[in-house]
Amino acid sequence: MKRTEEKQGTLRWDKLDNTAHVFPVIAGNEMTNVYRISVVLKEEVQQDLLQQALDIVLPKFEIFHVRLRQGIFWYYFEENVKRAPRVHEEETYPCRYIVQNKNRSYLFRVTYYKKRINLEVFHVLTDGMGGINFLRELTYQYLRLAHPKLREQVGGDALCSETSLNTEDSFIKNYRKSSQKIYKTQKAYLLKGEKFKEPEFGVIHGYLNIPQLKSVCKKMGASINEYLVSVFIWSIYTEYMHGMPEKRPVRVAVPVNLRPFFNSVTTKNFFAMVSAEFEAKKETYTFEEVLKIVCESLRSQINKEHLEDIFSYNVSNEKILIARAVPLVLKKLAIRSVYTSAALANTSTITNIGNISVREEYEPYIEGFHAYLAMSKGQNLKGTICSYKDTLVFTFSFILKDTSVQKAFFRKLASDGLDVSIESNGVCYE
Numbered sequence: 412m413k414r415t416e417e418k419q420g421t422l423r424w425d426k427l428d429n430t431a432h433v434f435p436v437i438a439g440n441e442m443t444n445v446y447r448i449s450v451v452l453k454e455e456v457q458q459d460l461l462q463q464a465l466d467i468v469l470p471k472f473e474i475f476h477v478r479l480r481q482g483i484f485w486y487y488f489e490e491n492v493k494r495a496p497r498v499h500e501e502e503t504y505p506c507r508y509i510v511q512n513k514n515r516s517y518l519f520r521v522t523y524y525k526k527r528i529n530l531e532v533f534h535v536l537t538d539g540m541g542g543i544n545f546l547r548e549l550t551y552q553y554l555r556l557a558h559p560k561l562r563e564q565v566g567g568d569a570l571c572s573e574t575s576l577n578t579e580d581s582f583i584k585n586y587r588k589s590s591q592k593i594y595k596t597q598k599a600y601l602l603k604g605e606k607f608k609e610p611e612f613g614v615i616h617g618y619l620n621i622p623q624l625k626s627v628c629k630k631m632g633a634s635i636n637e638y639l640v641s642v643f644i645w646s647i648y649t650e651y652m653h654g655m656p657e658k659r660p661v662r663v664a665v666p667v668n669l670r671p672f673f674n675s676v677t678t679k680n681f682f683a684m685v686s687a688e689f690e691a692k693k694e695t696y697t698f699e700e701v702l703k704i705v706c707e708s709l710r711s712q713i714n715k716e717h718l719e720d721i722f723s724y725n726v727s728n729e730k731i732l733i734a735r736a737v738p739l740v741l742k743k744l745a746i747r748s749v750y751t752s753a754a755l756a757n758t759s760t761i762t763n764i765g766n767i768s769v770r771e772e773y774e775p776y777i778e779g780f781h782a783y784l785a786m787s788k789g790q791n792l793k794g795t796i797c798s799y800k801d802t803l804v805f806t807f808s809f810i811l812k813d814t815s816v817q818k819a820f821f822r823k824l825a826s827d828g829l830d831v832s833i834e835s836n837g838v839c840y841e
Contacts, residue, residue, distance in 0.1 A: 423490035429582035434535040443508040451778040456523040464553035478516035504612035506785035541678040581675040586726035599662040614836040641702040646819035660690040664760040685712035754788040764797035783808040
């Protein structure tokens with residue numbers, strides 16, 4: 412991080428990465444831009460030990476040890492000299508807006524409930540990979556405090572060698588000058604209906620056996636991601652469109668982790684959005700037809716060249732000298748306008764966090780992981796995928812009372828021969 416002199420002393424400061432610029436502008440109670448990643452232990456969480464663990468780990472992660480400040484031209488991060496935010500038992504719905512002045516100015520929160528530790532992160536800080544990085548080390552530290560022999564076994568409280576602390580802006584490092592607009596702005600088919608009362612928030616987890624899922628996907632000629640996105644779109648097509656033609660396409664945004672494509676280990680945001688698109692042009696489609704369309708849509712976009720085009724366009728816009736000189740108050744108006752157009756071009760979002768691994772010494776204490784997203788403009792139902800060992804969890808987060816898409820999704824999985832167990836936070840049954 413860079414440094415700047417202030418009256419109270421020398422504080423670290425840093426720029427926001429290219430993607431992060433939008434989040435402070437659009438965030439609020441209705442669109443929090445907060446995601447959650449949770450770890451489920453095999454024992455009850457002790458609040459005092461979790462607080463101690465956070466106090467120890469937080470200073471080691473510069474990217475989390477900041478507050479958000481507003482400059483004349485851009486937002487920026489500044490070192491937060493306050494104590495770590497207070498850990499407390501979960502008492503409300505997930506992914507709520509993080510009010511900085513009620514959270515010791517931090518942009519994340521840590522809560523717990525029974526055996527579960529929750530990390531909720533304002534997306535301005537980092538994406539899911541950065542969140543996993545932090546939660547994993549927080550969990551390791553907690554388990555070492557709860558089990559002193561484990562601390563001796565792993566050789567102290569140092570961070571794991573594979574844990575990255577890199578804070579480069581990989582967007583800037585890897586972009587190439589571009590003026591080619593690649594985003595679609597045609598409005599997508601949106602899921603509408605009666606919503607829960609504020610601040611109610613529905614969560615449904617579906618648990619799948621990965622070897623069994625791989626077998627089904629192999630028969631279908633699709634990856635796990637392609638198959639699950641297709642089942643999601645199929646469920647919207649059958650339950651909302653009732654198998655009829657529709658002028659507006661079902662378009663599902665799929666974030667892609669860019670790190671493997673560009674050899675990056677940054678803990679900042681580094682992802683690009685592609686879209687799985689299905690347009691119901693004729694009377695009836697089979698699932699196989701939908702699957703083929705989705706696979707072709709995703710495969711044509713998930714390659715290094717196209718992904719580079721996506722973020723290079725964004726970075727090029729940021730680097731335009733005229734735009735850089737525009738005061739932040741005017742930039743906000745432009746950012747909100749662009750975001751609204753882009754958001755309404757997607758029906759939903761499905762993000763795949765991927766397989767979360769932990770060091771062998773900690774495996775006996777960890778049951779699994781969950782992840783889910785907050786709602787955004789026009790998107791009242793979202794999906795998140797994460798896995799641990801041989802279990803994959805597909806999580807629906809939603810604010811619509813109608814759960815027909817979720818039910819159709821799991822029915823389709825079952826009809827394809829998959830064993831599914833379901834868990835809910837119960838909001839949809841109240």
